[in-house]
Every structure is written in structure tokens, then in C-alpha cells.
Amino acid sequence: MIRITDRISIRKDEITEEFIRSSGPGGQNVNKVASAVQLRFDIKSSHSIADDIKERLIHIAGKKVSSVGVLIITARRFRDQNKNREDALTRLAELIRKAAERDKPRIKTKPSRRSQIKRIEAKKRRSGIKKIRKSVLSEE
Template identity: 40%
Template sequence: MFRTYSVLRNLHRQSRNLLNVQNERLATSLTSSYKSHVSIDKVYPNSNPDFLRKQSESPKVSSLEKFEGYIPIDQLEIATSKSSGPGGQHVNKVNSKVEMRFHLESADWIPAWIKPRLLEQEHGRVTKEGYLVVRSDMTRKQMLNQADCLNKLRNMIYKASELPKEPTAEEVELKEKRMAKAKDGILKSKRSRSLIKQNRSSPEF
């Protein structure tokens, strides 16, 4: 019985040693990189192996200058006039209406890439001389109307600085399906209308 136990112990030790050897070989094979005889560094010894990888990487898009929301008051032309809005006893007596204007092209506090977008979106507020005009007579207080003009102007610039979102592949596919469905509906409508007109024609004798 003692001999049987020693034999089993030796077999267990041998199997454990064999398993350790196999694990070491597996770890060595994983850490060592296999290179084919047609690899880049063997075909072209002096070439850069990362050339294709670097070419496939998309270039980084340069970050555009952002509008931080700061509007310099000293660079705005502010004019006041009598308001036609609500005023109670002071209506048409106090200059509560506020008008702000500035030359859009020479405004250095607005990023250059936003200016053409702002001009396109707010072309109705831009004069022939290139001045962007904002007015407010919302309240009976001149200072509140001035703050309202600044808020309007700030929202305009923020809106112009929003870049259009790139559609995803699913959105493009959905749009194409909708357009195809709409075209089919138009063709069916034309065919039915054509049949109605044909049936209205007088019979031949």
C-alpha cells in the first residue's frame, strides 16, 4: 500500500512538472511576436513598419475658437428713444427703448468663423453698411431693455456658433427609404389620376 502511494505521488509530481513546462512554453510563445517571411521589415528592411497604421489614422480636427459670451459694451453704439410699448403715466415721455449696433466685420470679439454664419442667419438685422442692429422695448426700464438687447445678441452668436450635426449611417439609410417611399407615392398618385382622365374620355363609335 505504501508503494502504491509513492507511485501515485511520483505520477502527480511528474504531471505537475509537465504542466509547468507547457505553461512556460505557452507564455513564451505569446510574448514572442511571430513575423512572416513576407513582413514589411523583411521585404523592406529600412522601412517604417507603422507607415500604413499612421496613414490610416484620421487627422485631428483643429479646434475652432469658441465664443465665451463676453460682449464689450464700449465697442457697441447704444442709442435710446421713446418707446411705444407699455409705460403707464410715463409713456412717450421717457427714453426707455434701446438700440444697439456694431460693425460686424470689424468686431474682433467675435470669432472669424462665426461672422459669416451670423450674417447669413441675421441678414435682416444687418444694414447696408454692415452694422448689426438689435432693439428692445420690452420693459419700461432703460437698463432692463439694454440687458435684453445684450441677451438677444448673445443668443444670436451662440446660435451661429452651433455646427451642424453629422448624420449617422442609420439616419442616412432612413432618409433614403423615406424619399423612395415618397417617390413611389407620387408615382401611384399620378397613375391613378391618369386612369381617371382616361375614363373621362368620350367613347369611340
């Protein structure tokens, strides 16, 4: 079990890890050793997470989620396989924690009386400037 929060834990069998060769410079080591980790977590078929959290997780993860609902996290920051594995698991846990947080409901407020008066005065001032610019027709 991987503990995410006090109430959320994910079973290890819900996560699959695949080790791939890392890209970029690295000398002789980069072409031989599969040190990068591609972690896959099937959000839609997971029983560890509530449905509302699943929806928010899919929204937060964005392009990291495939069309079938699988979250793919690739970690290749380190040259060591175990560090990359830990990095990927940490990033997964952080995404789930973000999805588990509920947004505070917005409290509707009205503009203050003074701000309304200032707004109308500014509009009247601007209107007056435009009236002065207007061409005057002579009455002949």
C-alpha cells in the first residue's frame, strides 16, 4: 500500500512500472541502462480513489492521462533507477493530493457603495469630455 493521505491509500498492484532508456546526454551509460521509469496508474478502474477525486485528477493531470484513463508519469531526472522510481511515485502522490483538496466555495460580494459612486462619477466625467469634443451645429 502506498499512503497518499490519511484517508487515501493505493494498492501497489494498481500501479505498473516500466523501465526505459533515458534520453539525452549521458555517455556510454545512457545507451545500455534502463534508468528512466514510466509509471502507469489506471484512474478509471482504481477502487482506492473516490469518483469525485478521479474526475479532478483527470482534469489536473491533463495531457498525462491517456484516452482510456491511464495516468502516465515518466521520471528520468536522475541517473539511478531507484531514485527515478521514488520521484515518479512522489509525483503521483502529489497529483492525487491536489485532486483530493476541495476548492473553497466562492462567497459572492457586492461592490461597496463608495466604489459604485466613484465608477458613476468617472463615467460622467468621461461623458463630459466627449460632449465638449462634439462639433456644434450653428443655428442659421
